[in-house]
Amino acid sequence: MTDDPWGLHEPPAVAEADLEPLPGVLAEIARALDSGDRLPAPERAHMDRPGARDLPEVDALVGQGWEPLAAMRLGSDVGLVPAVWPAEHRCWLHDRVPAFGVCAYGPGETYIEPDLRNPQREHWELARHARSVGLPPPPPGRLWLLRSPWTGISASSLLLAIRQVRDADAFGWDAVGMMRAAAHVLDHGEDALWNRWTGRQADAAMAWRREGATGRDVAQWVRLGLRPDDLAVLTAPLAEGGAGLSLSSVPEWCESVTAMTGEPRDDDVSRVIAWRKIGLSEDAPVWRLSGVMFEREPAHVRAWLEAGLAVEEIVAWDADDLSLALRWREAGVEVRDARALTLADPTLTPEEALAYDAMGIERRARQRWVEAGFSADEARTWTDLDIVASEARVWRSLGRGVEEARAQRAAGGAALPAGFEGGWIGFGSDRDDVSYGVTDPPGTRGSVANTGPDGMPYP
Known part of the structure; x- marks a missing residue:
């Protein structure tokens, strides 16, 4: 291993002064992150995630046979690989991909948001791994690109093979293990790798190689194991x-x-x-x-x-359950609502669900009332008292009804029964996001009840 495994003296493949502006999708993400705006993400954002390949400087280098490494984040197994890769087959760029995450809050509610991971912490973890094997910490802010030192295989396919060697030889499953496996494979040469690599991906790589196709054009077919x-x-x-x-x-x-x-x-x-x-x-x-x-x-x-x-x-x-799906469809209940309601109470009928609409119960609240085992009429009565489903469940568990609640509220009392002390768990910021540690009466319907229709506890 050289005294300068990270090539600190090597300039970036494209000077910072020569970088073009961020392209559209990345520029929009950067703008939203800076302004704090919530940016809707495509539903497939987890599969078509914008990243390094969208940078024009990366695209230009990919056209020359280079392939960008995955971002060096906590848990990444390639963070130390550049240190053992042949210097003439690696290069780097300034990493200017915005740090973001994709968060899904429900159907149609997928947003791009700031990455909650701490980049300093992640770099510290990678530096700790490096020091554990005598390497200096990797320089931060670099986006590495590799090309294969061998003409018979692309860099991405070579990394697939290295992972198999890593697992077979038990080098370890962290960044150090991947680095050691990479060094082992590179030291032993291309012929030794082809003799060791097995499985669908290896078969595909060999088949394309026999066809004379070995570059990045067939890398995705190798990854998918397709000959x-x-x-x-x-x-x-x-x-x-x-x-x-x-x-x-x-x-x-x-x-x-x-x-x-x-x-x-x-x-x-x-x-x-x-x-x-x-x-x-x-x-x-x-x-x-x-x-x-x-x-x-x-x-x-x-x-x-x-x-x-x-x-x-x-x-x-x-x-x-096709018959159940058709029944709810024929009743005109939107499919996501129907599925959520049947999970909230498998015995609920479409007619019962539509009764909540007739009573003016909001859709989100409707599911809460169903989960807690309250009918549409009961939900309306409690709602008029500004008592949500989780709170009404507490009144019911204590054997105290609507009239007592109405009297307490009229006197300026709280939504929970006076003197109630019990444990709770909060899952969100709304009052109905609180689950109280109470026992429901035997036979209570709904998925949050502690007892089933037969009076026995749910398993």
């Missing part, structure tokens, strides 16, 4: 036994059928074909179906499609 013949089947027409996909849609489909395992499997191609054959269109939002694809067989979901339910409805119901 040239696999890709030919996936893009062949359905009538000819293929999946009928365009090249651009293949990654999303393959990632969706493997989302719950994270690794390509031998039956991925056949599974994609099976899901296409039940009637899912090529442009269906299959990434949303990944959980259903993992738990259900295509034949089971076919009935949902034939009944005219959209992917969003299938996902909302987890393809669990």
Whole structure:
């Protein structure tokens, strides 16, 4: 290991003075973070997250065969890899990607927000790992790019192979382990790697190599474990036994059928074909179906499609009970509301749910009343006293009714029974986000009740 493993004397691949302004998407994120505005994010933000590849200087270097490393954040396994990578096959840029996170608060409520992680703390953790093996701390604020030292494999595919060696040889699963595995692979040479690397990704890399394709153009197919013949089947027409996909849609489909395992499997191609054959269109939002694809067989979901339910409805119901989904749909209850209400009380009927609307109970509050086991009439009465569901549940648990509550409120009393002392847990800022440690009467409906309809505690 050299005295200067981080190349502190090496200038950036693009001087700071020569950097272009941040491109649109990153500039908008930076503006929102600076102003404190809440910026809506695409629903697929967790899959199509803006990042280093959106920087024009990175895009230019990618065109020359370089590949950006994942951001050096806490938990990243590549943070120390540049220290052992051949100096002529690494370079760096000033990291000017805004630090942000994607937070989902519910359907249609996905926002870009400041990254709550502390960058100083993260760099300190990486520096601690470096010192533990005699390395000086890595310089902060760098975005590293690598290229493969070998013509037969791209840098990203090489990192996949290094991870397998790391796991097989038990180098460790932190940044130090990945660095040691990288040094081991690079020291032993390309031939030794091809002799060791196994599995779907290795098979794909070898197959593309035999075709003379080894660069970044096939890196995504290697990551997905797809050989040239696999890709030919996936893009062949359905009538000819293929999946009928365009090249651009293949990654999303393959990632969706493997989302719950994270690794390509031998039956991925056949599974994609099976899901296409039940009637899912090529442009269906299959990434949303990944959980259903993992738990259900295509034949089971076919009935949902034939009944005219959209992917969003299938996902909302987890393809669990078609007759129930159709009943709530016919009643005109929006699918997300219907699913939430049936989870709040599996015995609730659409007619009972619509009664809350007729009583003027707000949608968000309606679910709380259902969870707590109050009818629409009861919810209206308690609401008129400015008592929310979690508070009404306390009155009920003490055997004290609406009339006592009305008298207490009329006298200027609180929403909770006078003298009540009990534990509670808060899940948010609203009064109804508080759960009190009380026992519900036997037979109380709703998912928050401590007893079921038979009077026995829920398991």
